[in-house]
Amino acid sequence: MPEPRTFRDHPVSFVRRSGRMSDGQERAWAALSPLYVHDVPRGLAATSVHPDARFDPVAVYGREAPLVVEIGSGQGHAIVHAASTRPDADFLAVEVFRAGLARTMLDADRAGARNLRLIEANAPEVLETLLPEGAADELWIFFSDPWHKNRHTKRRMVRPGFGATAGRALRDGGVLRLATDWEDYARQMRQVLDDAPELERAFDGDWAPRFDGRVMTAFERKGVERGRDIRDLAYRRVARG
Template sequence: MSAPDSQDTRITPLTVPDDGMPQHFRRVVSFHPRGGRLNPVQRRSWDTHADAWYIEASDVVEGGFNAPEHFGRNAPLIVEIGSGMGEATAGMAANRPDINVLAIEVYKPGVAQTFYHLAKAGVENVRVMRGDAVEILEVLIKAGSVAEIWLFFPDPWPKTKHLKRRLVNPEFAALVASRLTTDGIFRLGTDWEPYAEQMMEVISAEPTLTNMHDGFAPRPAFRPQTRFERRGVTAGRAIFDLEFQRREL
């Protein structure tokens, strides 16, 4: 397997060089362009674990992600969108060893750092794919194949001029719903109250998703406190969780 170039410096919409990412991106995306240089710990983690835990998006046939093939077992498939540096991902996967977790992260250092945390925790039920989660869901993940989709602490894009970059919108809610199994669950969390309110409004309006609670959800017991969550609590912000379930009309 050829690893993406460790010196790539930005994610360019629509056209991406041979860096292991899908070849088409939306012009308006929900992530910041950032550097891709690996530190020594991340480089060692990539070199040690990428062959076993990394999945090249370009190697997956359109609409044909085969979870049992990549995980070596049959188990409920979970897709985590924006796994970041992977500390929380490793904790959640360790707390639920009966699931298969496909973690999607756009930044290579985050992917490599996730390998570090997985190895440190002795976690084997996670695979990581690098790319734009919207494109991966649209192109590579089969409809009705995912037991849960997680979106914890996405970029809130707080400035008014950037609101269009928020990931949660009606099109995204419909896409997520289409990928969930019947009774599949969409779990979200944010420490930005205006975004939490938008999430609630947008997802409540999707006819194939129903709120599992009367308003916001309790914190999932399996989710360790993330770095972003700790930062929000320190700043005095409340944490908002949401849980919606797929239903048949």
């Protein structure tokens, strides 16, 4: 009999270090995770998603509403702001770093954002199997790790094949929004997504205008202060055949 597999087939876009959460983050996790965190059955790894697991937005949020999914939500600044100012929509933050999720829950609770849920998992697996096909109205990827060394670019979130992954999760006409302060990665994103038959450009010219719904974060501000240009992209899901 073959030995059971204990690893993923493809490199992931993160290195999950075992940094300890602060006492405040531990308290936030204990108090708020029952409200905000959607537990996911696991597959091979701690952040994997079992292929049979499913996320039912209507059951989770208790209503039918547009769903916005942010991949790599970090400390949650963008999605908490959006959730607290758009009560008509539902929001899902996907992140692998628990300390960031704890911070997100603290800020969401202070803002009274009850239309937000969090998933601690590898994002491509969420998009490929966990979400129902066509569930997302918008998919956000803001400032994902550029993995700028040549030997590491295979770890980038947006690499060949990602268009199909994003296209599966988006409804027809849904929008994929991206931003990065790393020019080489921006150009790779554009090439990968231009080549994806599931998607079409939702902008004119070389780059999309800055997305008004993206709140300015300390991370973005730091990139601007260092002289890096912020490049936005936006793609629309074409109608399924």
